[in-house]
Amino acid sequence: MDATLREHGVDLSLETRHEGGFTIIEVGGEVDVYTAPKLRDKITELVGNGQYNFVIDMEKVDFLDSTGLGVLVGGLKKVRAHDGSMRLICNQERLLKIFRITGLAKVFVIHGSQADALAER
């Protein structure tokens, strides 16, 4: 596990690995106004290290607010500036609803599994 933020009972976990030319970040826990900066810092660090193609796996995310969405949008802008990509994995209806409401379901490519995300060329 790369990083876990657990203060005041808040839990965000970030695990990073590389596969098929992508950097996969497995996000777990709550991505909110308190924890989202941790995800933003991780993406910024990886982009700074020259990694521009991401799969963000949100299967273990329990909660997502607009701050978390903002971090994802910011990450997408960063990788696109380097002709990179950011694919999301999300199959939880309550999270997908948030992407639809904000119009971001049309901005991100959202897959149901890592296998699907990595298979698409």
Added chain:
Amino acid sequence: MATDVVRASWITVAIARDPALVRTVRLVAAAVARRSSDDEEFVEEVRLAAGEACALLIGAGHTEDEPVTVRLNVDSRLRVEVRSEGPAAPQDGISGDVDGVEPWLLLRGLVDDFSLTQDGPRTIVSMSWPFP
């Protein structure tokens, strides 16, 4: 469905402008919603909306010492009111973390009965839901 609901009593939570405390508001909001319905989709929506409003107002005020106050009430509907000292115009880019996401878009889309008003120096977010 929970039926023994004590109605018309307000629950008030005041938190410092610390993002770490927004989770506490979400937990309280979910608990209040669960008192009136066991519909988990409804509970999740109230939890998300209360936390979202609170998170946005924490970043909006100009008086850092003033708390953000959340009031919840169950009567004919479930009502949530979030108050903060200082203005928060609907088009304000309130938090720098909300990169490219219009701050109030999620709440406007999520909650049918949503209003954002200024009451003197205060900003008040009011939301309500019918019971499922």
